[in-house]
Amino acid sequence: MKISEETLNNISTLSKIKIDDDMKPKLIEDLEEILSMVHKMNKIDTDKIAPMSHPIDDAQNLREDISDKTIDRDAFQKYAPKTDNGFYLTPKVIEQND
Amino acid sequence: MSEVDNSGWESVIGLEIHVQLATESKIFSNAPTAFGRPQNTQASLVDIGLPGVLPVLNKKTIEMAIKFGCAIDADISSRAIFARKNYFYPDLPKGYQISQLDDPIVGSGKIEIEINDQKKLIGITRAHLEEDAGKSLHDKYDNFSAIDLNRAGTPLLEIVSEPDLRSAKESVAYLKKVHSLITFLEISDGDMSQGSMRCDANVSIRKFGESKYGNRTEIKNINSFKFVEKAINHEIQRQIDVVEDGGRIEQETRLYNSSKNETRPMRSKEHANDYRYFPEPDLIPLNISKEQILEIRNNLPELPEEKKLRFVNEYKISEYESKNLNSSKELSIFFENIAKEVSYPKNAAKWVLGDLTAMLNRYNTEIKNSKISYRDMINLLNKIDDESLSGPGAKKVIELLWESDKSVDEIIISEGLDQVQDEGDIEKLIDTIIEENPKQYEQFNNGKDKLFGFFVGQVMKASKGSANPKKVNEVLKKKLSQ
Numbered sequence: 033m034k035i036s037e038e039t040l041n042n043i044s045t046l047s048k049i050k051i052d053d054d055m056k057p058k059l060i061e062d063l064e065e066i067l068s069m070v071h072k073m074n075k076i077d078t079d080k081i082a083p084m085s086h087p088i089d090d091a092q093n094l095r096e097d098i099s100d101k102t103i104d105r106d107a108f109q110k111y112a113p114k115t116d117n118g119f120y121l122t123p124k125v126i127e128q129n130d
Numbered sequence: 131m132s133e134v135d136n137s138g139w140e141s142v143i144g145l146e147i148h149v150q151l152a153t154e155s156k157i158f159s160n161a162p163t164a165f166g167r168p169q170n171t172q173a174s175l176v177d178i179g180l181p182g183v184l185p186v187l188n189k190k191t192i193e194m195a196i197k198f199g200c201a202i203d204a205d206i207s208s209r210a211i212f213a214r215k216n217y218f219y220p221d222l223p224k225g226y227q228i229s230q231l232d233d234p235i236v237g238s239g240k241i242e243i244e245i246n247d248q249k250k251l252i253g254i255t256r257a258h259l260e261e262d263a264g265k266s267l268h269d270k271y272d273n274f275s276a277i278d279l280n281r282a283g284t285p286l287l288e289i290v291s292e293p294d295l296r297s298a299k300e301s302v303a304y305l306k307k308v309h310s311l312i313t314f315l316e317i318s319d320g321d322m323s324q325g326s327m328r329c330d331a332n333v334s335i336r337k338f339g340e341s342k343y344g345n346r347t348e349i350k351n352i353n354s355f356k357f358v359e360k361a362i363n364h365e366i367q368r369q370i371d372v373v374e375d376g377g378r379i380e381q382e383t384r385l386y387n388s389s390k391n392e393t394r395p396m397r398s399k400e401h402a403n404d405y406r407y408f409p410e411p412d413l414i415p416l417n418i419s420k421e422q423i424l425e426i427r428n429n430l431p432e433l434p435e436e437k438k439l440r441f442v443n444e445y446k447i448s449e450y451e452s453k454n455l456n457s458s459k460e461l462s463i464f465f466e467n468i469a470k471e472v473s474y475p476k477n478a479a480k481w482v483l484g485d486l487t488a489m490l491n492r493y494n495t496e497i498k499n500s501k502i503s504y505r506d507m508i509n510l511l512n513k514i515d516d517e518s519l520s521g522p523g524a525k526k527v528i529e530l531l532w533e534s535d536k537s538v539d540e541i542i543i544s545e546g547l548d549q550v551q552d553e554g555d556i557e558k559l560i561d562t563i564i565e566e567n568p569k570q571y572e573q574f575n576n577g578k579d580k581l582f583g584f585f586v587g588q589v590m591k592a593s594k595g596s597a598n599p600k601k602v603n604e605v606l607k608k609k610l611s612q
Contacts, residue, residue, distance in 0.1 A: 046404055048218055083232075085211050085409035091417040097190035099155035099162040105170050108178055118169040119276035122220040124268065 033067040035060050140338045141366045142346075143295040143331055147308055149287045149318045150262070150326040151194050157261050157285035158185030158228060165324050173264070173279035179223030184412050187212075191285040192416065193426060194317040195235045195259055198287060200427040201311055202254055204239025208418055212259075212410040220277050221264035229288075231407045234258035235418070241291075241311070242435070243303040244453075252304050253292030260286050281325075287317070293332065293343065298362035302355055305329060306457070310434045313459045320458075322354050329358060333365045335373065344369075345379040349386050349393055361386040365393050437462055445475035454483055461497045467504040472511045481511065485528045493532070502531045509538045517598050523547035549598040556589070556597055556605045563588045564609070574610060585610065 040060055044051045051059060105118060114121040156163055159176035176183045192210075199206045213231040236257035243250055264279035289308060295301045309327060312318040320327050334346035349365055352358050364386075369379050384393040432440070434456045441452040441462075455465045465482050469475035486502060510527060513519035519527070519542065530541045542548050563585060564571050574581040589602050 042404075046216075046406065085232075086411070086414045088414055090414055092187060092414045094189035094192065094416075095155075095160065095186045097153050097155050097188050098160060100160045100174070101162055103161060103171055103174055105173075108173075108175070108180075109170070111180070114274070116271070116276070118171070119267070119270070119278060120170065120220075121271065121274040121276060123275070124271075124273055125220055125266065125275050 033064060033071055035063050035067065137370075138338055139335045139366075139370050140340070141296060141298075141362075142293045142334045142336060142343055143297075143301050143362060144293040145291045145295065145301060145304060146330040146332070147289045147291075147305065148262075148328045148330075149289065149308075149312050149320070151191055151285040151287055152316065152318050153188055153190045153194070153285055155188060156283035157188050157191050157259065159283050161283065163284050167280060169278040170280060173282055177264075177283040178279050179225075185228060185410075187413060187416065188285065191259055192235065192418070194285075194315075195257065195287055196418065196423055196426045197315050197317055197430065198257060198289075198312065199236035199239065200423070200430055201315055201433055202236075202239035202241050204254060204257070205237035206418060206423050207233050207235050207237060208420070209233060210235040210259075210416045210418065212413045212416075213407045214410050215260075215405045215407055217405060219263070219266070220275055221266045221279065221282065223264075223279065223282070227261060227263065228410055228413070229260035230258035235416075241304065241307055243300065243307050245300050245303050250300070252294045255290045255292050257287055257289045260288060262286050293334075298359040298366070301331065301362055302359045305355060305358055307434075310457060310459070314431060314434050314437075316431065316459075325353065328353055331358065331362055331365070333362060333369070334379070335366060335369045345381045347379065347381065347393075348383045350383055350396070352386055357386065357388050360388070360391055361393065364391055368393065434462075441466075441469075445469045445479070447476055447479040451479040451483060455479060458497065464497050464500070464504050468507045468511065471508045473515055474511075477511055477514065478507065481507065481524070481528075485525055489528060489532050502528065506531055506538050513538070513542070517600065518549050519547060520549055520595060520599065522595055523549065546594060546596055549596055553601065553605055556601055557609070559589050559592055559597065560585070560602075560606055560609050563592060582606070582610070
C-alpha cells in the first residue's frame with residue numbers, strides 16, 4: 033500500500049502537525065508499513081463477527097442530572113494563555129465572512 | 131422571492147435538526163446549562179477540555195432520547211456507542227466532539243405531517259446524542275477571537291430525516307411537527323430564538339420522474355421557521371438556475387444569510403469534512419434494557435395528534451381550530467384551562483385563536499409571555515355568555531388587559547363597557563331617539579322598513595355600544611310597532 037506525499041500533507045493539515053520536508057520520506061515508509069499490516073488483517077474473514085468498539089466487556093454508569101453551580105472561572109482561566117473580561121482569547125479565526 | 135417556479139424540476143430535501151435537551155446539567159459534566167449567563171461561568175473542567183478529565187454521561191439525556199424514539203415509533207438501540215468526531219476550532223477545546231456514528235440511540239422511525247389537508251409520512255433515519263460546542267465571537271476584538279464555552283457540552287439530540295421532503299413548505303410543516311413533538315414530550319423548550327432548535331437542510335434537485343438524486347448542498351444554521359422556507363426556496367432556485375445555464379451543482383456546505391436572502395459557500399478547505407470518527411475510548415457502550423424502553427413508552431405524555439382528536443371530541447371544536455390550538459403545548463394547556471370552565475368551549479377557541487393570538491402577534495411573542503391569563507379569558511367569556519359584555523366590548527377588554535395593569539372588571543367599569551340590560555333603561559333611550567328623529571319615525575311607520583337598522587344604530591351610538599343589541603332589537607320592535 034503506497035502513500036503519496038499529497039496524502040501525507042493532507043493528514044498533516046487535518047491533525048495540525050507540521051512535518052518537515054526531510055522527515056517525510058521516513059514517515060511515508062513508516063506509514064506504509066503500518067498500512068501493510070492493516071492490509072494483512074483485512075484479509076481475515078470477519079463477516080460473522082460483531083465489531084468491538086471497546087475492549088472492556090462492561091456497560092457504562094450514568095450520572096444523575098444534577099448541576100454543580102460552583103464553577104470558579106478565574107481559577108480555570110489562570111491556565112489560559114490569554115483571557116479578557118471572562119473570555120478566552122485565541123488568534124483570530126474566521127470561517128465565514130458574514 | 132415568494133414562490134419557486136419548479137417548471138419540471140423536483141426538489142429533494144432532508145433536514146438535520148439539532149434539539150437542545152432541557153436538562154439541568156450538561157451531557158458529560160455537571161456544569162449547569164442555563165442560557166444567558168456571564169461568559170464561561172457555566173463551563174466546568176470537562177467542558178473546557180482540561181487534560182485528564184473524563185466524561186460521565188447524564189442519565190436524563192438517555193431518557194429524553196428514548197422518549198423521542200418511542201414517540202416516533204422508532205427502533206431504540208439496546209446498545210448505544212459514542213464516537214469522536216475530530217476537527218479543530220477554538221470553541222471546541224478538546225479537538226473533538228463526542229457524538230454518535232454507528233449504533234445511534236434512536237434508529238429509523240417516522241413522523242406524519244399534513245400539507246394542504248394531505249397526510250404524508252416522513253422517514254426518520256436516526257436520532258443521536260451529542261454535545262454542543264462553545265461560541266466564537268469574532269467581532270469583539272480586533273486581533274483575537276473571543277471564546278465563550280458556556281454552551282460547550284450542552285446535550286443535543288440530532289434528528290436526521292430521510293430525503294422525503296419535496297418542497298420548502300413541506301420542510302416547514304415537518305420542522306413544526308418536530309417542534310410540537312419535542313415540546314409536548316417536554317424534552318426541549320424548542321425556543322429557536324435562543325438556539326434550542328437549529329436546522330441544517332440538505333437540498334438537491336432533479337427532473338420529475340428521475341429516480342436518482344442530484345448532487346446536494348447543505349445549508350447550515352437556519353434558525354427560524356420563516357428562514358427555513360426562504361433559505362430552501364432560494365437554494366432550490368439557485369440550483370435550477372445553475373443547471374439550466376449548463377452548470378453543475380457542487381457538493382458543498384453553504385451558509386444562509388437572512389438579511390440578504392442568499393446562500394453562499396462556506397470558505398472551507400476541501401478536506402474539512404474528514405472527521406476521522408472513531409469510538410470514544412472514554413465512554414464504554416451503553417446498555418438500554420427492554421424494560422426501560424417499555425417503562426418510558428408506557429409513560430409517554432399525551433402527544434399532539436392524540437390531544438388534537440380529544441379536543442375535537444371533548445370540546446366540539448373544528449379540526450382546524452384544534453390543530454392550531456395544539457401547535458404548542460403551552461397554547462393547548464392555556465386553551466384547555468379555559469375550555470374546562472366555560473359553557474361554550476367553541477367560543478373559547480374562537481377568542482384564543484382570534485383576538486388573543488392577534489395580540490401575541492402584535493407584540494411578537496408567545497403564549498407563555500401572554501399578559502392575559504387564562505383566568506382573565508374565563509372571566510371574559512362568562513361575561514360574553516351572560517350578555518353583560520358585548521363582542522366589541524370584549525375586544526376592547528383584551529387590548530386593555532394587555533396594555534394596562536387593570537383587571538377585566540376594572541376595565542369594564544372604567545370604559546363603561548357593562549352592557550345595559552335593563553329594559554327600562556333601553557326603553558328610555560329609545561324614546562329619546564324617537565323624539566329626536568320624528569321624520570324617520572314617520573317614514574318607518576309609512577312602511578320604510580329599512581329604517582329599523584337606523585334606529586338600532588342610533589340607540590347603540592347613544593349608549594356608546596354598551597346596550598345589549600339583542601335587547602335593543604326586542605324593545606325597539608315593540609316600540610316601533612306601537
